[in-house]
Amino acid sequence: MAEHLSQSELDYPFKLLEYFNGFRVSKMIFSACELGVFDLLLKSQDALSAQHVAQELGTSVDGMERLLDALVGIEILEVERADGTALYSSTDVANLYLAKGSAKSLHDMIIYRSQTVYPLWNNLADAIREGRNQYEKTFGLPSAHFFQAIYRSEEEMLKFMGIVSCHWVLDGHDVVTAFDLSRFQKVVDLGGCTGALANEMARAYPASSVTVFDLPEVVEAAQKHFKQEDSGVTFQSGKPEY
Numbered sequence: 279m280a281e282h283l284s285q286s287e288l289d290y291p292f293k294l295l296e297y298f299n300g301f302r303v304s305k306m307i308f309s310a311c312e313l314g315v316f317d318l319l320l321k322s323q324d325a326l327s328a329q330h331v332a333q334e335l336g337t338s339v340d341g342m343e344r345l346l347d348a349l350v351g352i353e354i355l356e357v358e359r360a361d362g363t364a365l366y367s368s369t370d371v372a373n374l375y376l377a378k379g380s381a382k383s384l385h386d387m388i389i390y391r392s393q394t395v396y397p398l399w400n401n402l403a404d405a406i407r408e409g410r411n412q413y414e415k416t417f418g419l420p421s422a423h424f425f426q427a428i429y430r431s432e433e434e435m436l437k438f439m440g441i442v443s444c445h446w447v448l449d450g451h452d453v454v455t456a457f458d459l460s461r462f463q464k465v466v467d468l469g470g471c472t473g474a475l476a477n478e479m480a481r482a483y484p485a486s487s488v489t490v491f492d493l494p495e496v497v498e499a500a501q502k503h504f505k506q507e508d509s510g511v512t513f514q515s516g517k518p519e520y
């Protein structure tokens with residue numbers, strides 16, 4: 279029988295403390311991404327001192343040293359010592375997922391979580407009390423129309439589209455092949471956004487015709503910024519009210 283959390287935690291609340299501190303771990307990674315730590319370490323051939331990183335990224339040396347040590351503590355960075363100086367380098371995982379530009383980069387997802395999702399979750403208790411999203415309180419935006427709030431500017435819309443694509447880079451192939459969908463000759467991804475999932479679908483089932491349907495401004499941006507040549511996916515736009 280599965281052991282309940284409360285029973286295993288009675289002597290010492292390891293898990294609970296880990297849960298309480300989860301936001302600190304998230305914020306360390308978010309901040310390092312925003313400051314460009316992972317991009318700099320990826321670009322550099324050599325391991326770098328905190329002073330070097332701080333100078334390149336325009337931060338305090340003390341703050342950067344603390345951040346780098348904390349990232350070593352959670353095994354995202356590595357450290358070695360040379361003549362008494364700590365030199366930091368990225369792990370393969372950080373290079374692949376946290377720096378910009380790799381095929382599997384989750385950078386856009388991290389920035390969106392840091393700048394949009396995290397502030398919204400800061401008002402989680404109010405969301406539960408009131409039974410509605412917290413765009414108004416968090417960002418001063420009318421929240422009745424969810425996507426009007428999310429797409430409040432082109433920049434915000436592109437950020438949202440970036441995070442949607444990131445998800446499917448990780449899980450898209452597994453999702454579309456979890457069941458054999460080859461007997462469906464026509465597939466429409468309603469609200470298919472950038473077409474990231476549709477691309478996976480088209481790759482897995484080359485005999486099917488795959489169409490993405492989304493709002494006109496999203497389809498335009500998808501084709502301009504996220505288009506995958508040769509994917510065979512077609513786009514159609516419209517704005518059904520519901």
Ligand SMILES: C[S@@+](CC[C@H](N)C(=O)[O-])C[C@H]1O[C@@H](n2cnc3c(N)ncnc32)[C@H](O)[C@@H]1O
Binds near residue numbers: 445492496
């Ligand atoms: C949460 S996103 C999901 C995107 C994608 N299906 C995925 O799972 O990655 C919802 C999508 O629905 C689209 N959408 C929202 N309202 C819509 C409407 N009235 N008509 C068409 N698409 C809409 C949004 O632009 C967005 O791309």
